[in-house]
Amino acid sequence: MAxxxxxxxxxxxxxxxxxxxxxxxxxxxxIHCAGCIARVERILGATPGITHARVNLTDKRVxxxxxxxxxxxxxxxxxxxxxxxxxRPVAGPDAAxxxxxxxxxxxxxxxxxxxxAAGNVMLLSVSVWSGAEHATRDLLHWISALIxxxxxxxxxxxxxxxxxxxxASWRLNMDVPISLALILAAAMSLHETVIGSERVYFDxxxxxxxxxxxxxxxxxxxxxxxxxxxxxxxxxxxxxxQVVDPGGARRTVPAEDLRAGMTIFLAPGQRAPVDGxxxxxxxxxxxxxxxxxxxxxxxxxxxxxxxxxxxxxxPIEIEVTAAGAETGLAEIxxxxxxxxxxxxxxLRIADRAAxxxxxxxxxxxxxxxxxxxxxxxxxxxxxTTAIAVLIITCPCxxxxxxxxxxxxACGRLFAxxxxxxxxxxxxRLAEVDTVIFDKTGxxxxxxxxxxxxxxxxxxxxxxxxxxxRESRHPLARALAAGLAGRGALPAPVTHVREExxxxxxxxxxxxAVRLGSRAWCGEADDRTQTDEAGxxxxxxxxxxxARRFTFRDRLRADAGETVAALAARGLAVMLVSGDxxxxxxxxxxxxxxxxxxxxxxxxxxxxxxxALHGAGHRVLMxxxxxxxxxxxxxxxxSMAPSSAADIAGTAADLVFLGGRxxxxxAALDVARRARRLVRQNFALAGGYNLLAVPIAVVGLxxxxxxxVAMSASSIxxxxxxxxLRAGRPQARAARPVEARPAAGAVARP
Numbered sequence: 001m002a003x004x005x006x007x008x009x010x011x012x013x014x015x016x017x018x019x020x021x022x023x024x025x026x027x028x029x030x031i032h033c034a035g036c037i038a039r040v041e042r043i044l045g046a047t048p049g050i051t052h053a054r055v056n057l058t059d060k061r062v063x064x065x066x067x068x069x070x071x072x073x074x075x076x077x078x079x080x081x082x083x084x085x086x087x088r089p090v091a092g093p094d095a096a097x098x099x100x101x102x103x104x105x106x107x108x109x110x111x112x113x114x115x116x117a118a119g120n121v122m123l124l125s126v127s128v129w130s131g132a133e134h135a136t137r138d139l140l141h142w143i144s145a146l147i148x149x150x151x152x153x154x155x156x157x158x159x160x161x162x163x164x165x166x167x168a169s170w171r172l173n174m175d176v177p178i179s180l181a182l183i184l185a186a187a188m189s190l191h192e193t194v195i196g197s198e199r200v201y202f203d204x205x206x207x208x209x210x211x212x213x214x215x216x217x218x219x220x221x222x223x224x225x226x227x228x229x230x231x232x233x234x235x236x237x238x239x240x241x242q243v244v245d246p247g248g249a250r251r252t253v254p255a256e257d258l259r260a261g262m263t264i265f266l267a268p269g270q271r272a273p274v275d276g277x278x279x280x281x282x283x284x285x286x287x288x289x290x291x292x293x294x295x296x297x298x299x300x301x302x303x304x305x306x307x308x309x310x311x312x313x314x315p316i317e318i319e320v321t322a323a324g325a326e327t328g329l330a331e332i333x334x335x336x337x338x339x340x341x342x343x344x345x346x347l348r349i350a351d352r353a354a355x356x357x358x359x360x361x362x363x364x365x366x367x368x369x370x371x372x373x374x375x376x377x378x379x380x381x382x383x384t385t386a387i388a389v390l391i392i393t394c395p396c397x398x399x400x401x402x403x404x405x406x407x408x409a410c411g412r413l414f415a416x417x418x419x420x421x422x423x424x425x426x427x428r429l430a431e432v433d434t435v436i437f438d439k440t441g442x443x444x445x446x447x448x449x450x451x452x453x454x455x456x457x458x459x460x461x462x463x464x465x466x467x468x469r470e471s472r473h474p475l476a477r478a479l480a481a482g483l484a485g486r487g488a489l490p491a492p493v494t495h496v497r498e499e500x501x502x503x504x505x506x507x508x509x510x511x512a513v514r515l516g517s518r519a520w521c522g523e524a525d526d527r528t529q530t531d532e533a534g535x536x537x538x539x540x541x542x543x544x545x546a547r548r549f550t551f552r553d554r555l556r557a558d559a560g561e562t563v564a565a566l567a568a569r570g571l572a573v574m575l576v577s578g579d580x581x582x583x584x585x586x587x588x589x590x591x592x593x594x595x596x597x598x599x600x601x602x603x604x605x606x607x608x609x610x611a612l613h614g615a616g617h618r619v620l621m622x623x624x625x626x627x628x629x630x631x632x633x634x635x636x637x638s639m640a641p642s643s644a645a646d647i648a649g650t651a652a653d654l655v656f657l658g659g660r661x662x663x664x665x666a667a668l669d670v671a672r673r674a675r676r677l678v679r680q681n682f683a684l685a686g687g688y689n690l691l692a693v694p695i696a697v698v699g700l701x702x703x704x705x706x707x708v709a710m711s712a713s714s715i716x717x718x719x720x721x722x723x724l725r726a727g728r729p730q731a732r733a734a735r736p737v738e739a740r741p742a743a744g745a746v747a748r749p
Contacts, residue, residue, distance in 0.1 A: 021051060024073040026062045029103055030085045030165055038366060043083050050076065060103075062087075084169030087421060104217075110155040111213040117151030120207035125203040136658035141193040141200050149186060155209045156182045177361040178212055179392035181205075188387055201387075204706070208391060211714050237307060237329060238273040242266075244317055258323040266316050268500075272309045274323045277302060281316035282501035284473060285309050296474060298501045298517070312472065314500020328602075365389040368697045384607070385699050392696040392706035394690060400426075401681035403720040409674040412724055417657040418667050419642075425653025427678070429637040429671035431618050435566050435664070436631070438623035439577035439587055440642060443559050445659070446624065446647075448475055448551040450482025450534055456539070456547045462491035463508040464539045464549070467515040470496045471504055475537050476515070479549055503537075512542040521546040559591045562661040569668065572617075576600050576608060577632075605631040622664060623652075637671075670724070677724055681717040688713040 009128035031037060037055045040062060044053035052065035064076055073089040080087035121144045128140055156179065165236050175254065185205040192200045241258055242250045242265040250265055254274045263279060266272060284296040287309045296312055299305060305318055307327035324330065369386035373379055410420040420426055437443050453461075468480040493513065496506040503516010514521050521538035523546045540546040556562075563573050575596035577584045584598035597608070605623075609631045612619050621628065621635035632638035632652050640652035656663035692709050695701050701709065 002732060021065050021067060023063070023065045024076070024089060024242070026064060026073065026077050026080065026087050026089055027060060028055075028062055028080060028085050028087045029060050030162055031060050031266035036085075039083070040080065040085065043079065044076065047071075047076070047079055051737070084165040085355065085488050086165070099403070107158060107213060107217050111210065111217050112160060113151050113211050114206060114210040115154035117147050117155070118203070118210045121148050121203045121206050137197055137198065138193070141202075142204040144200065145193050148206050149190065152182055152186050152205055152209060155213060159212070172462060177365070177390055177393070178208075180362075180365075181387065182209060184383070184387045185391065188383065189662045204391065209659070210708065238271055241273050256324060258320055260320050260322060260326075262320045262323075264316055264318050264320060266311045268311055268313055268315065270311055271313070272305050272307055272318065273316070275304075275306050275327045276318040276320045276322075277304050279317050279319050281314055282499075283314035283316050284312040284501055286312050286474075300501060311502075313498060316500075321480055328631075361390065361393045364393060364693060364697065371697075372699065382564075385696065388696045388701050392692045392701060392709055401685055401717050402678055404718045405674050405677045405681060405724065408721045408724045409670050413654070413667055413670055416663065416666050416670075417660070418663045419655045421653055421655060421659065425637050426671050426674060427688040428618070429620060429653070430669060430675035432571065432620040432637055432668070434572045434574065434612055434617045435620045435622065436574045436576050436595070436635070437591075438573060438604075438605075438621075438628050439579055439584060440553060442622055442628075443575065443587060443591055443661070444553040444555055446553065446641075448478040448553055450479055450549060451552040452550045454547040454549075459543060460539060460544075460547065461488045461489065463493065463513045463541060464515055466490040466493035466508060467496065467504050467506055468537075469541075470506070471498060475535055475551060476504075476553055479537055482549075508541075514540045515540075518546075555587065555590050556661045558660050558662045562665055563592045565662070565665045568667075569619075569665070574608075576605055602630050609634045620664075620668075625703065639667065674724060677721055681720055684716050684720060685713060688716070 028040065030536055040055055041053050044050050044062070044064060048065060049071045050066045052063070054063050063078075064073070066076065077087040077089055104379050116225045124144045124147075128137055132664065159175040159178045159182065162175040182205055185201045185208070189200040189202045189205065204417075238255055240252050241255055243253050243258070244250055244263040244265050245567070256272055266278075268283070278299050278301050282297050282301075285299040285303075285305060286296050287306065299311075299316065307322075307329040322328075344606065365386045365500065368389045369382045372382035372385045376382065406420075406426060409426055413420055440446055463485055465480055465483040468476040468483070469490055471477070471491065491508045493506040493508045496504060498504045499516070499520065501517075501518040503514060505512065505514045507513065515537060517539055518524070518536075521540035523538055535551045537549045537551075538546050539549065566573050573593055573595070575584065575588045575591070575593045577587075577598055578597075578600050579598060580596045584596055588594070588596040598605075600608070605621075605628060609619050609621060613634075613636070618636040621631045621638045623629075623632055623638075628640075632640065637654075638652040639654045641654060642655055642657045654667055656667070665666075688709075692713070693702070696706055
C-alpha cells in the first residue's frame with residue numbers, strides 16, 4: 001500500500017460551510033447540562049435560515065451555519081438572548097477559552113467566600129448550641145447575619161443568575177430550587193433573628209452554598225482539561241512565507257495571502273505553510289506532523305509536500321497547490337473540531353435526571369407548604385417545612401456523585417503516571433471494547449536506534465562517527481549515539497559537505513569518506529516493499545566497499561504484556577500505522593497483534609474509528625502523532641504518551657507519563673472501578689432522597705436538620721468515592737469483539 005499520500009480529500013461532514021453558507025461561533029456561558037444543550041440546539045434548529053447548530057459543552061460555545069444574506073452572527077446571538085441565555089459572538093480565536101477561564105475564576109471566588117462564611121457562622125452556631133441565651137444569643141445571630149447575608153448574595157450569584165434566566169424564559173433548571181432554598185433560608189433566618197427566635201439557619205444556608213459550589217468548581221476543573229485542540233493546531237502553521245517572484249526576487253508575505261500557483265522558498269529548519277510540490281532543490285523532509293513516522297523522507301523536484309512538513313537539510317522552492325483552509329492540515333483541524341462538537345452531546349446521568357428532578361423538587365416543596373398550612377394554619381411552620389424540603393432535596397449529592405469519583409480517580413491515576421485531561425473521557429474509557437494502537441512512539445519508543453552494522457574496521461567506524469556528528473539528520477544522530485555507546489571514538493574529518501537528501505562527504509585519514517543513502521555510496525537500490533530491514537545509512541571509504549548500518553524503532557518494554565492483558569480483558573486490539581507493510585507486520589508480530597493495517601493517512605485512521613463506531617463498537621485510540629489527532633478526537637476514549645506531539649496530547653483524554661505502556665490497562669481498570677462507584681453514588685443519592693424527602697414533608701426535619709442531612713449525603717458519596725484509593729482495581733472481562741472483515745490493507749498471519 002502506498003505510504004506517501006500527503007493530501008486529505010475533503011470530508012463533507014467536517015468541511016467548511018457549503019456554497020452560500022456562512023459559519024460562526026457564539027459563546028454561551030450559561031450552558032450547564034443536557035437540558036441546556038438540547039434547548040439551544042432546538043431553538044436554533046427551528047430558526048429559518050439556520051442550517052446547522054451544534055453545542056460544545058466543554059468550551060460553552062455553539063457552532064452555527066446559516067444561509068448568507070438572511071442572518072448574521074449578532075442576530076443569532078440575539079435569538080439566544082431572547083431565550084434567556086447570555087450569548088455573544090466569538091471575538092477572536094481564544095475568546096471561548098478566555099470566557100471559560102473567567103467563569104472558573106468567578107466560581108472559585110464564590111467558593112472561597114462561601115467557605116469563609118460557612119466556617120465562621122458555624123463557629124458562632126456552636127456557641128449558640130452550647131447554651132448562649134437571650135442578649136448573647138441574639139448578638140451572635142446578628143453577627144451571623146452580617147457575615148452570612150452578604151456571603152450568600154455574592155456566592156449565590158452563579159445560581160441566582162442561572163435561575164433568573166431560566167425563569168425569564170418560562171423554564172426550570174437545577175439552579176431554581178437551589179436559589180429558592182438559599183433565598184428562603186436566608187430570609188427566614190433574618191426574620192427569626194429580627195423576632196429574637198432561638199433558631200436561625202444561616203449556617204445551613206452557607207453550608208448549602210459551599211457544598212453546591214464545590215460540585216460546580218470540580219465540574220469546571222474537569223471541563224477545563226478538555227480545552228479545544230483546534231486552536232493549537234492552527235498555531236503550528238507559519239504566519240509568513242517567502243514568495244519567489246518570476247524574476248527570482250523574494251518577498252515576505254502573510255501566510256493567508258498565499259494562493260495556488262505561487263512559488264515559495266523554504267530554508268532548512270522552516271515549516272511548510274502550504275501543500276505543494278518541490279520545483280527546485282533537494283532536501284530531507286520531516287513529515288512526522290502528518291504521517292507520525294520519525295524517519296525523514298527524501299524530497300526532490302516533483303515530490304509532494306504537505307503543510308506542516310519541516311525542511312531539514314537543504315533549501316527548496318515549492319509550487320503552491322493548496323493554501324489556507326484547503327490544506328491537509330486545515331482538514332485535520334476541521335476533523336478535530338467536528339469531533340469535539342459531536343463529543344459535546346455525551347450526556348451524564350445526572351444531566352439527564354435534571355429534566356425531571358427540578359419540577360419534582362418544587363412540587364414536593366409546594367405540596368408540603370400547602371398541606372401544612374391547611375392542616376395547622378401556621379404559615380411559619382408551613383414555610384419552615386417547605387424550606388426543609390427544598391434543602392433536603394437539593395441535588396448536592398447528585399451533583400457530587402460523578403466529580404467526586406473523577407477527582408479521586410484522577411489522583412489515583414496521576415500517582416501511577418497517568419494524567420486525566422477530560423473527566424468525561426474517563427467515563428467513556430470504562431465502556432470501550434476495542435483498542436487501536438498507533439505504532440511509532442506508541443507501541444514503539446518513537447526514536448531510531450542502531451540495530452546492526454556490517455563487518456568493518458575500527459577506523460571505518462571512527463570515520464562514520466566523525467561524519468555523523470556533523471549532521472542534524474535523525475538517523476545520523478542515532479548512528480552517532482549508537483557508535484559512541486559501543487565505545488567508538490570519532491576520527492577527525494575535514495572538508496565536510498552535506499548534499500541534501502543524499503548524505504555527507506569529507507576527508508578522513510587522507511581518504512574521501514561518504515555517509516548517507518545507498519545511491520550516495522554507490523550501491524544499487526534493490527530494496528523492495530516487503531524488505532524486513534529498517535531504515536539504513538551506508539558508509540563508503542574511497543578504495544573500499546560500501547558498508548551498511550541498519551536501525552530499528554524498538555517496542556516499548558511492556559508492549560507485548562500490555563496487548564496480552566487487554567486481550568485477557570476481552571478487548572479487541574488493532575495496530576494502525578502510516579508506515580510501510582514490512583515494518584508494521586514485524587512490529588505487530590512482536591507485540592502479539594493479529595489485526596493490523598499499514599499506510600494509513602490521518603483521514604484513513606479517522607474513517608476506521610468512524611466505521612467501528614457505526615458497527616456498534618466503542619474504541620479507545622492510543623496514539624502520539626498529529627496524524628493520530630483526528631482519530632483521537634473521534635474515538636470513544638483516547639490516550640497519548642507524554643512524548644506525543646503537543647496537539648495529539650491535547651486531543652487525547654488521558655496522557656501517560658514514562659515509557660511503560662501498561663498505563664493503558666491500569667487506566668482501564670481504574671475507569672471501570674470508577675464507573676461502578678459512580679453508579680453506587682447515584683444509588684446512594686437516590687436512596688437518600690427516597691428516605692429524606694418523606695421525613696421533611698411530614699415535618700420531622702427542620703431546615704438545620706435538612707442541611708445536615710443534605711451535607712451527610714454529600715459526605716457519603718465523597719467517602720464512597722475515596723474507596724477508589726484503596727485496593728487493587730478489578731476489571732470484569734468485556735465481551736470479545738468479533739473479527740472484522742478487512743478494510744484496506746489488513747493482514748493476519
